[in-house]
Amino acid sequence: MGFSEIEGMQNQMEKKKQTKEWLSKIFFSSLGFVIPIKETLTWKSFGGGLLYTIPAVLGKLFTGIFAHKGDGWIVGWAMVGRGELGFVMAKTSLEKDVMGEYTFSISVWALLISTIISPFIFKFCIMQKEKKQKKDKYRNLENIFKKQKLEKQYQSESENEYQESQKIQKCAQLVDYGNLMNRVQKQVSNEINLNYKKSNDHLKQSHDIFVEQDIFQKNEQFNEQIKRNIQAGNFLQNKRKYNIIIDLWEISSPYQNTCRACIFFIVQIINRGQVYE
Numbered sequence: 415m416g417f418s419e420i421e422g423m424q425n426q427m428e429k430k431k432q433t434k435e436w437l438s439k440i441f442f443s444s445l446g447f448v449i450p451i452k453e454t455l456t457w458k459s460f461g462g463g464l465l466y467t468i469p470a471v472l473g474k475l476f477t478g479i480f481a482h483k484g485d486g487w488i489v490g491w492a493m494v495g496r497g498e499l500g501f502v503m504a505k506t507s508l509e510k511d512v513m514g515e516y517t518f519s520i521s522v523w524a525l526l527i528s529t530i531i532s533p534f535i536f537k538f539c540i541m542q543k544e545k546k547q548k549k550d551k552y553r554n555l556e557n558i559f560k561k562q563k564l565e566k567q568y569q570s571e572s573e574n575e576y577q578e579s580q581k582i583q584k585c586a587q588l589v590d591y592g593n594l595m596n597r598v599q600k601q602v603s604n605e606i607n608l609n610y611k612k613s614n615d616h617l618k619q620s621h622d623i624f625v626e627q628d629i630f631q632k633n634e635q636f637n638e639q640i641k642r643n644i645q646a647g648n649f650l651q652n653k654r655k656y657n658i659i660i661d662l663w664e665i666s667s668p669y670q671n672t673c674r675a676c677i678f679f680i681v682q683i684i685n686r687g688q689v690y691e
Contacts, residue, residue: 441498454519462516463523470500470524471532484546487539495532497525 427434453459471494478490504521507513513521 442501449522450515450519453515454522456519459516459519460523462520463527466520466524467527470494470528474528484543488536488543491532491536491539494528495536497529500525 474494474496475487475490477493478486478488481489500521504513504518504525508515508518
């Protein structure tokens with residue numbers, strides 16, 4: 415652990431791996447030869463070892479408090495399995511008469527029990543973490559699927575609302591178009607009626623004009639004919655007798671046309687020889 419951050423140390427450890435395994439075997443063998451078999455294989459030593467295992471395990475688990483959230487149990491049980499230094503300290507204490515064989519046997523049992531059970535509990539903690547990670551992953555996936563489903567549902571609802579709004583707008587446009595067409599139709603019909611009325615008035619006026627023109631032309635023709643007859647003297651042999659005709663002809667009044675029409679009729683009769691002097 416102390417050299418783990420040094421670059422290239424992992425490759426060097428891989429090269430020394432086989433040597434490390436042999437040295438570990440020699441180390442644990444030397445510890446095994448020191449253990450007093452008679453004192454260790456007793457119920458008293460085993461019971462004391464079980465009791466001594468509790469503070470040994472709790473002391474190692476305490477280190478997991480400072481680990482990352484969710485990794486405390488893993489770090490703690492990983493440290494419980496690291497009991498090699500305990501064997502060395504117990505062996506040194508026995509050799510220097512710091513502790514007796516019974517205390518040494520209790521220490522060995524506590525170290526053995528904690529070393530044996532720690533890998534299984536450590537594996538269980540890792541499995542629980544993996545399950546939790548899977549659950550979190552599945553939960554995240556479910557949340558993602560739910561979110562996608564909600565987004566699709568929201569999109570579909572938005573599309574439906576948009577389609578409904580489009581339909582409403584189209585209906586409103588159709589209504590407006592219908593109202594517009596009605597207004598246009600009314601306006602066109604009013605214009606047609608107005609134009610028809612104007613055309614009728616114009617035709618009437620033009621008809622009156624044509625009639626007046628016809629009357630005026632006939633009146634002019636009548637005047638010319640009367641003047642020619644008067645100038646020719648066809649019917650005015652005795653001027654004294656027909657002074658009244660000339661007076662009627664020259665009369666200027668609102669009834670001038672009527673008088674001249676009567677004179678024209680009289681002149682036509684005279685010209686045909688129906689009236690003689």
